[in-house]
Amino acid sequence: MRGTIDGMDSHIVKLILTAFKKLGFELNESAIHLERPVNIEFGDLSTNAALVQFKLQDTYTTPRELAEAVADAVKKIDDTAISDVSVAGPGFVNLVLKDSYLLKQLEKKQENSSPKQEYIVEYSSPNIAKPFTIGHLRSTIIGDAVANIFEYLGYRVYRDNHVGDWGTQFGKLIYAIKTWGDEKALDVSENPVKDLVALYVKFHDEAEKDQALEDEGRAWFKKLEDGNSEARALWQKCIDWSWREFSLIYDRLHITFTENQGRGYGESFFEDRLHNIVQLLRDKKLLRESQGASIVEFPKETSLPPLMIVKKDGASLYATRDLATDAFRFQHYGPDILIINEVGAEQQLYFQQLYKIEEMLGWVKPGQRYHVKHGMYRFKDKKMSTRKGNVIWLQDVLQEAYDRVKKIAGDRIAEAEIWEVAVGALKWNDLKRKSDLNITFDWDEIVSLDGNSGPYIQYTYTRCSSILKKAGDTVFTLPADASLNTEEKALVLQLLQFEQAVLQSAKAFEPHHICTYVYELAQRLNTLYAKHRVLEAESKEKEQLRLWLVTKTQEVLKQSLALLGIRIVERM
Numbered sequence: 001m002r003g004t005i006d007g008m009d010s011h012i013v014k015l016i017l018t019a020f021k022k023l024g025f026e027l028n029e030s031a032i033h034l035e036r037p038v039n040i041e042f043g044d045l046s047t048n049a050a051l052v053q054f055k056l057q058d059t060y061t062t063p064r065e066l067a068e069a070v071a072d073a074v075k076k077i078d079d080t081a082i083s084d085v086s087v088a089g090p091g092f093v094n095l096v097l098k099d100s101y102l103l104k105q106l107e108k109k110q111e112n113s114s115p116k117q118e119y120i121v122e123y124s125s126p127n128i129a130k131p132f133t134i135g136h137l138r139s140t141i142i143g144d145a146v147a148n149i150f151e152y153l154g155y156r157v158y159r160d161n162h163v164g165d166w167g168t169q170f171g172k173l174i175y176a177i178k179t180w181g182d183e184k185a186l187d188v189s190e191n192p193v194k195d196l197v198a199l200y201v202k203f204h205d206e207a208e209k210d211q212a213l214e215d216e217g218r219a220w221f222k223k224l225e226d227g228n229s230e231a232r233a234l235w236q237k238c239i240d241w242s243w244r245e246f247s248l249i250y251d252r253l254h255i256t257f258t259e260n261q262g263r264g265y266g267e268s269f270f271e272d273r274l275h276n277i278v279q280l281l282r283d284k285k286l287l288r289e290s291q292g293a294s295i296v297e298f299p300k301e302t303s304l305p306p307l308m309i310v311k312k313d314g315a316s317l318y319a320t321r322d323l324a325t326d327a328f329r330f331q332h333y334g335p336d337i338l339i340i341n342e343v344g345a346e347q348q349l350y351f352q353q354l355y356k357i358e359e360m361l362g363w364v365k366p367g368q369r370y371h372v373k374h375g376m377y378r379f380k381d382k383k384m385s386t387r388k389g390n391v392i393w394l395q396d397v398l399q400e401a402y403d404r405v406k407k408i409a410g411d412r413i414a415e416a417e418i419w420e421v422a423v424g425a426l427k428w429n430d431l432k433r434k435s436d437l438n439i440t441f442d443w444d445e446i447v448s449l450d451g452n453s454g455p456y457i458q459y460t461y462t463r464c465s466s467i468l469k470k471a472g473d474t475v476f477t478l479p480a481d482a483s484l485n486t487e488e489k490a491l492v493l494q495l496l497q498f499e500q501a502v503l504q505s506a507k508a509f510e511p512h513h514i515c516t517y518v519y520e521l522a523q524r525l526n527t528l529y530a531k532h533r534v535l536e537a538e539s540k541e542k543e544q545l546r547l548w549l550v551t552k553t554q555e556v557l558k559q560s561l562a563l564l565g566i567r568i569v570e571r572m
Contacts (some may be wrong), residue, residue, distance in 0.1 A: 008105045008496060009034050011081060012045055012095065019073035023066075025053060036497070040255060040490055043086065043094030044102075063091030073404040077393040099484045102492050106552060107478060118156040118330060121147040123342040124255065125264075125397060127164035129173055129238040130202065131193040132249050132394035135344075138374040139188040141427050141546050141565055142435050143342035145511040146372060148563045153506055158333065159257045161264025165166050165239055166271065166321060169200070173223025174234050175213070183237075192241040194393075221314055225271070244393075253423060254565060270324035274316050277323045281309060286360060296357055307353040322354055330363055338368055340509065345373035345436050372509045375438035392441060401426055401447040406451065409572070417569045421455050422447070424566040428454030431564050452519050454566055457557065460522040462572045464554035467534055468547065476547040484545075487528040491549055494521045502563065511564060518560040525553045 013032045018029050031052070034045050050067035060066040064087060071085040071093055084096040123143020126136050144159075151157045176199035177183065186192045208211040224231040245362045252254070257264045258556060278294065281287040287294050292312030301406040329337060341351060352370040377392075401422035404414050409418055425447050432441070432452060449455045468476075484492060494517075501517035504510075518541070528534075537543035558568055 008102075011043070012097075015074060015077055015079055015081065015416055016047060016049060016070070016093070018077055019070050020049070022076075023069055023072045024059070025057070035096070036493065040486065040493075044090060044097045044493060045095045045487075046497070047086075047093050047180065048091070050093055053093065064089075067091035067093050073088075083248055098442045099482065099489065102484070102489070102496065103478055103482055106492055106495055115153070115155050115428070118333065118337050119147075119150050120158045120333065120337055120339045121150070121161055121342065122162050122264075122340065123147070123161045124257075125162040125164060125343070127169070128266075129170070129193065129196040129244045130195060131191075131245055133391040134377045134394055134397050134446070135391070137394055137397075137426065138377070138430060138435075139342050139344070140253065141430060142372065142374055142511060143340075143429060144565045145514075145563060146340060146342065146509055148565060149502060149506050149511065151516075152559075152563055154501060156184075158259055159264075160259045161257045161266075161524065162325065163264060163266035165235075166267035166316075167318070168218055168221045168315065170224055170235055170238070170258055171219065171231075172203045172213075172217035173200055174220045174224070174231055175216050176200060177234055183234075186237070186241065191245075193245050198243065218311075218313060218315065218535065224314055225315060227427075231470065246560060247392060249398075252419070254567065265325065265328070266431075267321045267325070270321055270328060272325040273328065274320050275413045276414075277320060277327060278310055280327075280361070281323075281357075281410055284361060286357070288442075296353075296360075298353070298356055298360075302356060304349070304353050304356060306474070309349075318350070319354060319357075326363065335363075336368075338370070338473065340372055341534070342372040342374065347371070358481060370509060373436045375436050377441050378387075379441050380440055388561060397426065397446060398422065400443065404447050404449065413571050417571060420567045421458060421572065423450075423510050424454030424458050424561075426454075427517065427564060427566050428457065431511045432519070432531055434512055435510055455572070457518060457522050457561060458566070458569055459572045460525060461554060461557045461561070461568050462570060463529070464525070464550050464557065466530075467550050468554070470535055471547050476544060476551050478548050479541045480547045482541065485532070487524070487531055488545070488549065491521075491524045491528055491553065494524050495549075495556055497561070505563075514560055514563055518557060521556060521560075525550070 012034060013029050016032050017027055017029065027049075032047055032049050034047055037043055037046050050070050051063045053062060054063040054066050057066075060069065067087045071087050074082060074085045074093075074095070081097055081101040083098045086094050086096075088094055121143055123146070124136065124140040126132060126564070134206060147157050147159050157365045173196060175187070177196075180202055181195075181199050184197055188250065189195050196312050199348045203213065207217075210352050213565055220231060224235055256262065259265055260269070278287070281294075281296065286296050287309060288297065289295075290306070293308050294310035296305040297306045307319055308317055309323075311317060314332055326339065329339060343351065348371065350371075355364065355371075358369065359366065405425070409421070413421075429448055433439070497517060498521075501514050505513040528549075529544070530540075532546070534546040536545065537546060561568055
């Protein structure tokens with residue numbers, strides 16, 4: 001990844017380093033930290049370097065005295081970037097940049113390098129025979145945005161969907177279908193997945209009355225693992241029914257995967273590799289028996305509890321299948337591949353255990369695995385649970401979002417655009433917040449169309465399109481010797497921070513930094529538009545400048561939304 005200082009900031013850092021050097025300080029770039037003041041009246045950039053360096057010298061009596069000396073030294077440097085330098089508070093050095101310098105930086109074409117590092121981003125990963133609920137939305141769109149961000153930065157990204165198509169739940173479901181279900185009715189059902197969920201819920205209701213049913217479910221899963229033809233046939237039907245719904249959801253959300261012909265490698269793909277994993281753990285003397293099951297214990301200093309690898313009946317678990325999955329990945333993609341798992345925060349301990357085992361096996365180095373954690377959607381008074389039947393189906397949420405947008409838009413925009421606004425509202429509402437925070441489900445918030453929302457950003461884009469169309473949709477160039485008023489400069493400064501926002505999101509695996517950035521960008525453009533005419537401005541030069549800025553803003557809005565997986569619309 002490129003450094004966290006962009007080209008403009010790097011130039012200013014070198015100027016400040018030169019000033020310190022004139023005062024007898026030998027510093028490197030890491031010693032200079034630049035910030036952008038919230039209030040533009042305090043300058044365009046600020047540094048606390050004088051406050052930090054004061055503690056390491058004995059020439060100056062106060063931090064402010066050192067800061068004033070630095071400011072004077074900067075003023076004496078012949079450079080085209082700085083128009084003014086001042087000192088504030090106990091010793092902050094504030095810099096005002098020249099309009100010509102800022103506009104020149106904005107004119108430069110950003111080019112991303114092509115890093116050699118490759119990533120696997122695993123996201124969505126729904127369970128077969130369980131329809132998408134609002135809870136599935138988070139992993140799906142957060143993981144997609146993370147993959148988009150790394151691709152934009154020039155990394156090679158493999159998008160994987162580790163579908164839950166194996167495990168004890170299929171034994172329970174097979175038992176439920178055979179006991180209470182009607183296979184022919186399921187074949188012709190309009191919504192077979194919801195019918196399967198009803199059977200799954202019934203199994204658990206009955207199991208609370210008769211604990212022996214749990215053993216029946218485990219027995220059927222063992223038959224499935226052993227290749228029983230009846231179990232395999234019912235299992236395959238569950239997969240086919242489920243993908244009918246999954247494909248519709250993914251198409252609506254514009255979610256794609258690159259691996260295994262676009263479906264991703266589900267757990268069942270690694271079924272024939274499970275024995276080798278168990279044997280490897282035994283050979284490495286990492287596996288031990290405990291009450292009939294096989295577990296891995298961790299060094300005492302890790303304070304991690306043991307992790308079960310094989311059940312007492314010989315059946316596999318998530319850990320067995322995940323280890324087989326990662327063994328395949330390191331063999332197929334290479335030992336240096338970085339793997340990102342976008343999975344709920346409640347799985348944090350499990351992934352710590354999984355990653356530790358892979359370190360113990362010598363597969364990975366610290367930092368080669370990363371768990372992107374998302375919080376849960378919850379009702380105000382309880383947790384959502386498919387097993388208990390208290391969930392909100394994602395299809396219902398999508399339809400509600402569409403209906404609300406349709407009610408407002410009427411016939412002004414086409415159905416396809418209504419869907420894009422609805423999906424944009426859902427995605428933005430989720431992505432704008434820190435991923436690991438829980439979200440209390442609220443219909444009005446989940447499909448928010450006002451304020452800090454996806455439709456607001458999409459509308460700002462359409463406003464840009466409307467302005468440029470009225471101006472003739474020509475190529476607008478930056479006028480020579482252009483000067484900036486307060487609103488124009490605020491917009492330029494925000495535009496220059498786009499790459500920084502992307503890098504910040506990549507470093508933290510957090511798309512919300514881009515949302516925060518682009519919301520402020522939209523606000524700054526709309527403030528400029530409210531205070532100053534773009535078309536028929538006070539001069540031809542100002543009109544050309546503002547049209548050029550509108551073009552730049554539109555480009556960044558489009559790119560930002562693309563990184564978040566949100567599509568633009570031309571009319572709203």
